[in-house]
Amino acid sequence: MTTHSKNIATENDPRWAAVVARDPRADGQFVYAVKTTGIYCRPSSLARLPKPQNVEFFDTAEQAQAAGYRPSKRAAKDQSDVAAQHATTVAAACRHIESAETLPALNELADAAGLSSFHFHRVFKAITGLTPKGYATAHRSRKVRERLADGGTVTDALYDAGFNSNSRFYEAADQVLGMKPGDYRAAGQNNDIRFAVGQCSLGAILVAQSERGVCAILLGDDPHQLVCDLQDKFRRANLIGADHEFEQLIAKVVGFIEAPALGLDLPLDVRGTAFQERVWQALREIPAGSTASYADIAQRIGAPKAVRAVAQACGANSLAVAIPCHRVVRSDGNLSGYRWGVERKRQLLERENAAES
Numbered sequence: 147m148t149t150h151s152k153n154i155a156t157e158n159d160p161r162w163a164a165v166v167a168r169d170p171r172a173d174g175q176f177v178y179a180v181k182t183t184g185i186y187c188r189p190s191s192l193a194r195l196p197k198p199q200n201v202e203f204f205d206t207a208e209q210a211q212a213a214g215y216r217p218s219k220r221a222a223k224d225q226s227d228v229a230a231q232h233a234t235t236v237a238a239a240c241r242h243i244e245s246a247e248t249l250p251a252l253n254e255l256a257d258a259a260g261l262s263s264f265h266f267h268r269v270f271k272a273i274t275g276l277t278p279k280g281y282a283t284a285h286r287s288r289k290v291r292e293r294l295a296d297g298g299t300v301t302d303a304l305y306d307a308g309f310n311s312n313s314r315f316y317e318a319a320d321q322v323l324g325m326k327p328g329d330y331r332a333a334g335q336n337n338d339i340r341f342a343v344g345q346c347s348l349g350a351i352l353v354a355q356s357e358r359g360v361c362a363i364l365l366g367d368d369p370h371q372l373v374c375d376l377q378d379k380f381r382r383a384n385l386i387g388a389d390h391e392f393e394q395l396i397a398k399v400v401g402f403i404e405a406p407a408l409g410l411d412l413p414l415d416v417r418g419t420a421f422q423e424r425v426w427q428a429l430r431e432i433p434a435g436s437t438a439s440y441a442d443i444a445q446r447i448g449a450p451k452a453v454r455a456v457a458q459a460c461g462a463n464s465l466a467v468a469i470p471c472h473r474v475v476r477s478d479g480n481l482s483g484y485r486w487g488v489e490r491k492r493q494l495l496e497r498e499n500a501a502e503s
Contacts, residue, residue, distance in 0.1 A: 149199050161189070170190040171262040172190065173189055173265060176205055177189075177203075177210050179204060181200045182196070182200045184216060185217065186204065186215040232272075235269070236270050240274070243281060249279060252267060271448060271449060272449060272452075273451050273452070274449070274452065275421045275447065275455050276420060338384045339355065339361065339376075339380055340354065340386045341354035341373075341386070344393075348365055348403060348494075349366060350367060351363070351365055352373065355395065355415075359412065359414045360395075360412050360415060361415040362465065363464070364376065399468075402467060403467060404497075414468060416469070421449075421452075422459040425443060425455075425459035426469045429460070430470065432474075435498045437474065437495065438473060438475075439476060440453045463485065466485075471485070472484060
């Protein structure tokens with residue numbers, strides 16, 4: 147291809163128009179690389195415009211790097227500035243979503259942010275770990291739980307949270323609350339939860355089960371404290387001490403702790419926010435004997451910047467070993483941040499590694 151034809155091809159590419167205009171709405175949709183300097187930039191970069199025949203377009207920065215290009219020094223500073231701008235933009239969008247009576251349309255949020263709908267959606271999910279719609283749902287769910295916990299009526303709670311009809315709320319209630327709204331308002335008053343406390347090599351263990359499945363596996367040093375923790379989680383539920391049949395369930399959990407090769411296949415009653423449940427599902431996909439970093443999990447759920455939120459979701463897990471948050475480690479491989487103690491985490495990993503070797 148001649149220099150003239152390369153010029154024509156680039157100038158006729160709509161991406162070149164975005165580069166010439168330094169359009170921030172195109173950021174995140176592609177990058178352009180300059181063959182004569184070996185660098186790549188985002189479309190809105192303030193770098194001097196190259197000659198069209200020297201430009202090559204890539205969908206992502208990773209593709210440009212794989213082709214041998216490197217980010218310019220200006221690009222590195224731009225990326226830092228953009229990250230700060232994106233954080234501010236997403237925070238404003240979150241406030242808008244939280245204060246709106248109904249979920250604003252995606253294009254409305256994107257226009258307010260000065261970004262394309264595609265790029266805004268991508269940036270929002272990268273920072274919060276949720277789509278704008280998912281964030282709105284999580285916010286409404288939290289408002290419903292808070293209002294019901296404060297003794298508000300179901301009707302007041304659903305309208306305060308932005309559900310504009312009873313039918314829409316009750317369709318989502320089981321997923322949002324894990325039980326009927328009236329039962330949640332009574333802190334699980336109409337729910338039977340069977341539990342048993344036992345001992346294993348890691349100390350005391352409590353296993354609890356609702357009608358939907360195992361809802362808690364707690365580890366600790368003090369059996370009484372574990373029961374108190376269960377009571378705090380289900381303040382008005384009907385807690386029923388174990389019978390012989392239920393003790394077989396706790397024996398199965400203890401058996402898995404002592405010998406991970408046995409496996410653990412239990413019906414679970416998982417209750418968390420949309421983001422937490424995405425994290426917990428990713429944890430269950432980590433094979434025994436393997437580990438992943440918090441950053442790895444954030445990447446797997448499509449929220450690479452939500453590392454801190456991933457760590458918080460791990461800390462909120464009430465189903466020890468069934469949802470294996472002990473398999474998540476720091477990026478340098480060191481152990482930290484285990485709800486039931488780092489030493490228990492170490493022992494669980496050592497047993498799994500021994501079973502796999």
